[in-house]
Amino acid sequence: xxxxxxxxxxxxxxxxxxxxxxxxxxxxxxxxxxxxxxxxxxxxxxxxxxxxxxxxxxxxxxxxxxxxxxxxxxxxxxxxxxxxxxxxxxxxxxxxxxxxxxxxxxxxxxxxxxxxxxxxxxxxxxxxxxxxxxxxxxxxxxxxxxxxxxxxxxxxxxxxxxxxxxxxxxxxxxxxxxxxxxxxxxxxxxxxxxxxxxxxxxxxxxxxxxxxxxxxxxxxxxxxxxxxxxxxxxxxxxxxxxxxxxxxxxxxxxxx
Amino acid sequence: xxxxxxxxxxxxxxxxxxxxxxxxxxxxxxxxxxxxxxxxxxxxxxxxxxxxxxxxxxxxxxxxxxxxxxxxxxxxxxxxxxxxxxxxxxxxxxxxxxxxxxxxxxxxxxxxxxxxxxxxxxxxxxxxxxxxxxxxxxxxxxxxxxxxxxxxxxxxxxxxxxxxxxxxxxxxxxxxxxxxxxxxxxxxxxxxxxxxxxxxxxxxxxxxxxxxxxxxxxxxxxxxxxxxxxxxxxxxxxxxxxxxxxxxxxxxxxx
Numbered sequence: 001x002x003x004x005x006x007x008x009x010x011x012x013x014x015x016x017x018x019x020x021x022x023x024x025x026x027x028x029x030x031x032x033x034x035x036x037x038x039x040x041x042x043x044x045x046x047x048x049x050x051x052x053x054x055x056x057x058x059x060x061x062x063x064x065x066x067x068x069x070x071x072x073x074x075x076x077x078x079x080x081x082x083x084x085x086x087x088x089x090x091x092x093x094x095x096x097x098x099x100x101x102x103x104x105x106x107x108x109x110x111x112x113x114x115x116x117x118x119x120x121x122x123x124x125x126x127x128x129x130x131x132x133x134x135x136x137x138x139x140x141x142x143x144x145x146x147x148x149x150x151x152x153x154x155x156x157x158x159x160x161x162x163x164x165x166x167x168x169x170x171x172x173x174x175x176x177x178x179x180x181x182x183x184x185x186x187x188x189x190x191x192x193x194x195x196x197x198x199x200x201x202x203x204x205x206x207x208x209x210x211x212x213x214x215x216x217x218x219x220x221x222x223x224x225x226x227x228x229x230x231x232x233x234x235x236x237x238x239x240x241x242x243x244x245x246x247x248x249x250x251x252x253x254x255x256x
Numbered sequence: 257x258x259x260x261x262x263x264x265x266x267x268x269x270x271x272x273x274x275x276x277x278x279x280x281x282x283x284x285x286x287x288x289x290x291x292x293x294x295x296x297x298x299x300x301x302x303x304x305x306x307x308x309x310x311x312x313x314x315x316x317x318x319x320x321x322x323x324x325x326x327x328x329x330x331x332x333x334x335x336x337x338x339x340x341x342x343x344x345x346x347x348x349x350x351x352x353x354x355x356x357x358x359x360x361x362x363x364x365x366x367x368x369x370x371x372x373x374x375x376x377x378x379x380x381x382x383x384x385x386x387x388x389x390x391x392x393x394x395x396x397x398x399x400x401x402x403x404x405x406x407x408x409x410x411x412x413x414x415x416x417x418x419x420x421x422x423x424x425x426x427x428x429x430x431x432x433x434x435x436x437x438x439x440x441x442x443x444x445x446x447x448x449x450x451x452x453x454x455x456x457x458x459x460x461x462x463x464x465x466x467x468x469x470x471x472x473x474x475x476x477x478x479x480x481x482x483x484x485x486x487x488x489x490x491x492x493x494x495x496x497x498x499x500x501x502x503x504x505x506x507x508x509x510x511x
Contacts, residue, residue: 008348015349060292095270103441103482104492105464106451110470110478114290136443190361197363197455206364223370225364233356 033040036103037219054208055227062204065192069127070184076128078177085143095143097136103189104128109198110242120202123195130191138180165192184233184240193228205231264271290475300480302412310484316461317449318488320377324384325445331385332392333434340400340430341422347401358394362387362448363399377460382451387448391439399433400426437499462488 020039033041081095084090099191108129112122146168154164196206205228212220275294283291292302292422304310339347365383373379397481412423462485 008345011345011349012327012352035368091266092269092273095267096274099486099490102493103486104443104447104450104489106447106454107466107482107485111290111456111464111475111482113470114473114475114478115286186359190363193361194363194451194455195367209364210367213371216371218368220372221367224369228364229356229360232359233352236355236359 001008007023009220023090032218034218035214037222039219041219042222042226045217045219046226048225049208051222051228054203057203058205058208058224059068059227060229061202062189062192062196062206065123065195065204066185068124069188069192070125070131072186073128073131074135074181076183076234077132078139080132081139081143083135084140101133106194109195112195113199118199123192123202126195127188127191130187132237134180134187136175138176139173142176146172148211186235189232189235218244230248271477276466280463288465289473292476292479296476297479297483298478301483304480310338312482313462313465313481314488316377317446317463317485319450320381320384320447320461321442321445324449325442327381327387328385328388328445329438329441331394333387335389336393336396336400336430340397340426347397354397356496359392362390363451363455365454370456375458380449380456380458380461382450384448388445390443391441391444393435395433396430399430403429411439428443433501435500439496442496443489446485446489446492 012018024039026036026102046055047072051174080093084093084097088143105126108127112125116125150168151164154168159167192204193206193209194203196204198206200207200210200233207223209221209228212218212224226243279290279293282462283293301310304313339350341381362383364384369379369383373382407425408421411425416424447463450463450466453461454467456463458464462481465481466478466485469475469481
């Protein structure tokens with residue numbers, strides 16, 4: 001129905017225009033512009049962020065924390081799950097993992113500040129702690145669903161661990177790891193921004209935002225918030241996570 | 257009886273392992289000042305419980321989380337019902353805005369909230385409301401919009417009114433989604449409340465303790481606050497899971 005889609009887009013544009021006009025015409029005495037920047041100011045703040053290159057710097061800084069945290073957290077979570085498929089290790093580690101899962105992860109930032117200082121390492125550590133559990137539970141589920149008969153058959157026929165991994169483990173776990181990434185990546189982004197808001201070390205989006213807010217630059221702050229929402233939206237759409245069924249199945253109740 | 261003994265043994269073994277890694281491996285190689293032995297953390301908690309700080313910390317954070325949770329759930333379900341039961345166009349028009357709002361990290365709102373409302377119980381609770389609202393709203397709308405279209409058409413053919421379709425089909429279907437969202441909304445609200453206290457840089461609550469203790473490099477207090485927060489979170493996780501298990505079978509039986 002192309003006409004219906006056109007209608008949807010049209011109504012969206014009209015609504016957006018209406019909101020912008022209404023927002024523009026709020027008198028300064030009701031809502032001062034240091035609290036909420038006006039559309040024109042926000043647009044010009046956005047433009048100057050783009051031109052000066054500080055937006056690019058911020059995006060690079062935040063995504064480097066995200067990527068490094070994922071790079072540490074994903075193998076750690078997967079490795080932990082693999083290690084816990086061995087019985088004595090599972091027996092020993094299960095209580096610790098259960099407790100670690102319950103820790104409100106945002107609180108860990110206070111530990112990381114003391115251990116790692118006001119540095120990007122604190123951001124990376126927080127992202128890692130968020131991401132690890134998503135991959136841990138994703139891998140646990142993948143392992144639970146492995147066809148035991150196939151595994152027995154492969155072992156009987158003398159397949160080595162490498163062959164078993166290639167023929168059985170990887171194909172079985174791919175969908176779970178994809179689902180885990182779909183959850184972990186937006187989560188990592190949120191964790192990174194949170195860490196940057198608390199620990200102004202790298203020149204990331206969170207640091208940029210808190211600088212604007214501290215200098216009562218409402219337009220700049222709003223511009224950064226729009227960028228953050230846009231990045232989150234693009235991540236969500238890009239990962240195809242519109243219907244969040246997998247959030248429930250992995251039970252990662254840790255969204256920011 | 258035997259099971260509880262073996263479980264006790266398991267937890268004792270895990271505690272020993274933790275102590276070895278924490279106090280014998282980590283502490284000497286990192287720093288004794290920041291990785292304090294467990295007994296110092298425990299004595300800090302005892303100190304807090306003796307002078308009444310503990311009750312204060314828990315009460316502040318928990319009341320922000322629970323008040324925010326209650327209001328956020330109520331508003332989220334209500335708004336979702338309005339959107340989900342109104343014509344399809346409404347949902348389609350606001351969809352990108354909802355997705356962006358749901359996906360964006362809510363913590364970016366805190367610097368603005370601070371400028372608007374300064375610091376205190378009200379802005380922190382308001383923030384929990386916003387975060388919980390997003391989770392509940394999106395899950396409930398998803399529940400309302402993923403109803404099997406064939407079922408709807410069949411009911412229409414059988415002459416069901418809109419109200420009948422809503423009460424007999426849409427709401428029971430959406431209820432499952434609401435329950436699932438609820439089971440992770442409670443621990444989530446606690447995390448959000450603590451995160452908000454940290455970013456507001458307040459003096460109150462567990463997050464305030466985490467913030468201030470880390471400012472003065474008081475590792476025992478940071479760890480003690482983390483232990484208390486973890487216990488609260490574990491209690492909320494277990495209660496939510498119980499609640500979910502209690503509600504879910506009752507819903508599935510009529511299908």
